[in-house]
Amino acid sequence: DQQVKQNSPSLSVQEGRISILNCDYTNSMFDYFLWYKKYPAEGPTFLISISSIKDKNEDGRFTVFLNKSAKHLSLHIVPSQPGDSAVYFCAASAHTDKLIFGTGTRLQVFP
Amino acid sequence: DAGVIQSPRHEVTEMGQEVTLRCKPISGHDYLFWYRQTMMRGLELLIYFNNNVPIDDSGMPEDRFSAKMPNASFSTLKIQPSEPRDSAVYFCASSKERAYNEQFFGPGTRLTVL
Numbered sequence: 001d002q003q004v005k006q007n008s009p010s011l012s013v014q015e016g017r018i019s020i021l022n023c024d025y026t027n028s029m030f031d032y033f034l035w036y037k038k039y040p041a042e043g044p045t046f047l048i049s050i051s052s053i054k055d056k057n058e059d060g061r062f063t064v065f066l067n068k069s070a071k072h073l074s075l076h077i078v079p080s081q082p083g084d085s086a087v088y089f090c091a092a093s094a095h096t097d098k099l100i101f102g103t104g105t106r107l108q109v110f111p
Numbered sequence: 112d113a114g115v116i117q118s119p120r121h122e123v124t125e126m127g128q129e130v131t132l133r134c135k136p137i138s139g140h141d142y143l144f145w146y147r148q149t150m151m152r153g154l155e156l157l158i159y160f161n162n163n164v165p166i167d168d169s170g171m172p173e174d175r176f177s178a179k180m181p182n183a184s185f186s187t188l189k190i191q192p193s194e195p196r197d198s199a200v201y202f203c204a205s206s207k208e209r210a211y212n213e214q215f216f217g218p219g220t221r222l223t224v225l
Contacts, residue, residue: 006153032211043115043202043216044154089154093211098144098167103153 003027004092006102013109019077021105023090026071030092034099035064035075038087047088048075080109115217117203123223129191132220134203135184144214145178145188146202154202160186193224 005024013019023033031052036044050057050064050073057064063076077084087106091099116135124130136143144159158168163180171178175194180186190197200221204214 002152034213041218043204043218045216046213049213091154095211098156098159099211099214100156101146101154103151 001026002103003030004090004100004102006088006090006105008105009103010106010108013080013107015082015109015111016079019075019080019084019107019109021075021077021088021090021107023073023075023102024071025073025092027092027094027100028071029094030100031095032093033064033066033073034091034093035062036089036091036101038089038104044089077107080107082109082111085109115203115205115215117201117217117220119220120218121221121223123225124193125225126194127192128224129189130193130197130222130224132188132201132203132222134186134188134217136186136203136205137215138184140205140207140215142206142209142212142214143180143186144204144206145186146204146216148200148202148219157188190222193222195224198222198224 034049035047037047038044048059048062066073085108087104089101089104091101093099118133145157147155157170158178160180178188200219202219204216206212206214
């Protein structure tokens with residue numbers, strides 16, 4: 001049973017526009033969430049995280065929003081750049097255990 | 112630091128053969144993780160170690176898979192015998208202090224079982 005779901009396998013966005021990547025989770029015990037970015041032939045790299053005590057965390061062009069009642073988080077990239085083209089994984093943790101990753105969303109930013 | 116090192120980067124083998132994947136974590140990291148990436152299941156945790164001790168192996172698909180961490184700087188994931196459905200990219204990652212902390216991933220090993 002997939003506890004962390006990324007229902008959009010791919011997303012295509014024009015350069016300069018906003019990219020919104022979504023993630024849903026089922027386990028109400030999750031209280032720490034992370035986004036990772038993965039380029040081809042490389043391992044995932046950490047991008048941004050958020051604790052359940054917050055509903056928003058911002059780092060430059062990247063903002064993560066958390067809606068605990070809906071068990072939903074999203075990653076906003078503004079403005080999108082061609083170098084953002086990658087696979088994005090969301091991950092969740094119950095803070096005392098391992099990370100559970102989603103299936104990933106492939107983002108393509110075109111000129 | 113060189114980051115997490117994995118070898119080999121690519122492995123092609125025939126069904127029934129033994130496969131051994133290797134990982135060197137970042138020095139000073141307490142946790143080591145083995146993941147498998149597939150299209151269907153995304154990044155799937157197989158097993159993780161804390162201070163060289165296996166903590167959770169519930170993700171290991173079956174008895175054909177085994178993992179060891181004989182010391183703080185080396186771990187192996189072994190598949191014996193290998194099957195075509197084991198074909199995937201296998202990642203090793205390490206982190207410091209807590210399992211949910213930011214994990215640093217190696218470049219992965221692409222395994223193809225014919």
